[in-house]
Amino acid sequence: MSSFDHPSFTAAAGLVRTAGVTNVSRRGFLGFGAGALVLGALLPSGGALARAEGPAAVAPRPGTRVAAFLEIGPDGSARLLSPFVEGGQGISTGLAQIVGEELDLHPARFTVDCAPPGPDYAVVNGLRLTGGSFSTRSSYGVMRRLGATARDMMIRAAAVRLNVRRDELATEDGRVVHAKSGRSLGYGDLAADALVLKPDEAVQLRDPATFRYIRQPMGRLDARAKSTGKTVYPIDQKVDGMLYAAVRHAGHLGTEPLALGNEPEVRGMPGVHSVHRLPGAVAVAADSWFRARKAVEALDVTWSEPRPTGIDTVAADYSSGGMLAALKASKEAGIPAEKDGDTAAAFAGAAPTVEAEYDAPYLAHAQLEPPSTIARFNADGTLELWVPNQMPEVFQAVASGIAGLRPEQVIVHSPTLGGFFGRHFMYAPANPFPQAILLAQATGRPVKVLWSREEEFLMDAVRPLSFSRFRAALDGRGQPSAVEVRTVGEGPIGRWFGEVIKSPVDSSAVEGLVEKPYAIPNRSFSFVKLAHPVTIAFWRSVGHSMNDFFYEGFLDEIAEAGGRDPFELRMELLKDRPRHRDLLSAVADLSGGWRRGPYEAGDGRRARGVAMASPFGSETATIAEVSIENGQARIHDIWIAVDPGSVVNPAIVVSQVESAAALGVSATLFEEMAYEGGTRQARNYDAYPILTRDAMPRIHVRIVESGAPMGGVGEVGLPGVPPAVVNAVAALTGQRIRSLPLSKARLSGV
Amino acid sequence: MTEITVNGRIHEVAVEPETPLLWVLRDTLGMTGTKYGCGIGQCGACTVMIDGQATRSCQVPVESLGAAKVVTIDAIEDDEVGRRVVDAWVSVQVAQCGYCQSGQVMAATALLKGNPRPTDRDIADAMTGLCRCGTYNRIAEAVRLAAG
């Protein structure tokens, strides 16, 4: 999703915004996923503004209205309303550090909650979303200014109360102090007066040399709550009088329930309130979820037939293997994604050339918290939702369409998520909240819909299955003189935002292949769109999650064909890129010096692989060490040097890189959501293995702050891991793996 | 009516006898610290202690409990070992999304109550809960820290 800062996206979003309020029309239940509708939903409607600011108000500049972000309690504690959803990435703590630094209030005194929908919170290039590794880098300046503005207001309020000049006042961790008279006032005493003052736009920011909280490895605000079971996730929410609902979805996406053979019997089961047909699903509402689930599993459902064949829909014979074959077989001419020099001429004179095909499978998010939503219609006509989401305004707008309300009549709560990794964007049939709304309407009661793990694996939106074909020409020194890449498939930006962005090349399908730092003079990359019939998703690091594996694996093939060491070749191709060379040196140093191997390591032979990546405005260099056990790769150590420009909380950065690297290991070794006969083959963790403790490598992280513009952190540890591992496997065994996961291949222990 | 003992208190619950303890805790007793992840004994998010043993509560029909004593994450800080484990979890900054950590903390507490000086092998054998955020190395470090 680096593509959200792509000029075309920003321009398109800007156009939609200045065009005024978009008509968010009510569409069919499954038809609401169209990109235009989703982007239209990002717009503050006239009504919402009127409610927030009074009829004459203009839209606030996002991130400037202190009262929308800060509540100061009488005891001087602060509640920060965050534009972002916390789901493990640590953004709440980071924001408390940033705001606390400028406000002069210790971050530990903050509680941080995700703010309700509203135009104040559109701080990501004028939009609001939690994703794309955007949160800190997009809001850093705005949130500093917000803290500084609030501090200034405290000082001005204190000047009036103490009847002294402003410039005689200073602040000291939550107090305004008048040193001359020895008097002071706590922020808690001042808040009521201060927060109604007009913010001063020209307020001074703190000199970074005097930072006390920013750049410190502070502990997470939520660490104790999360270690004692006290954090309340969406699944833990409850409201008075609510019914619990369990659902069963059609095995073939797009088919419908036609008849229920035993509805009366199921209605008579213990605790059952009612039985429902929903678009693409059946549901039972009951007085407990376990009873609802037992009842819904007992339903005898006749489903409509899927189409017999084809890849336009999830047909009766749809398979991931068939889809991959279709991507490979495409003959359509590609649209240029990047072009430089003259590849045809370079290939004409080249010896040798290298060719390869790479692919990567569908992947589930498999976040540990299954999705749920509570919907409640209130007496005043509003609809209240407790809903996992990464874009509150979009969920609000779409929910209002489903419920037949105006957006401002929908109240959205965005609780802390039990992991997300891209799971909780708006993915049409992959979100449970529409079902909760329909069931609350049908029953006249608040309803909590919870998807069982099996329903989640069935309905989760997946990282798209991907394919690229590579060709390279080498010059006489074994250097690549030309590279050609042809990518066939579809990315989530095109699927979910395509109607507005209208860029022919889907950036989320080609990121990681284009805009590489390497000095290869002739390049020709093309993209062919071939849509998947399945629900596709953003998945931690998006296009980088497969494309960096493809590209960096192929770069090692080039090195091999030219008789070059892969590390040395990269260094040479980066000769004009000091930032990248530094990073490559840093990771070599972190790992004790580059050595490819194979070499003896006491308990057998090992080898190392290296890879670089440029995801989300940051740079990474990764080295992995592997051995082979029983025909499978064992990863011992991963070293990652990461340069996000500059950081707010180095401890959280390290944690995030560790976590993303672990997910990269998981995807490299184990993961694949396969389709056979039009249905998903895995419905729980037993059939969709994810990384367990025994396969977890040691992960070593070094942060390099080059001072470049701040890049993303949450996803950037991932993309280098699959290629570094695969390159290490090739160094050790001579087997070049071009299709993930590795568990499909039998590796030789040579 | 079934009687069960949770965190030192006896509760009467009106549920089918085969109802898993997990759902009795969460939906009947409103004790949502114990998490649902998979429902098939794979992930460990639902781990509680039953008579001191780490047990996946999604696999325990409430009728099978009898007089056994259930301890959940909600009461973890009432237990001396549990408090040490939680402190170690905070000090090592284990949690990311945190969803698996109720189960991890319960598994660690049960391990250390039975085996105050676990080897790395003991830790690996006892700490088998899934963590999608990949916090496994810090979990092991926190268990070692809590063992002292």
Ligand code: FES
């Ligand atoms: S919910 Fe019990 S082991 Fe996963």
Ligand code: FES
């Ligand atoms: S901390 Fe997120 S699943 Fe373990």
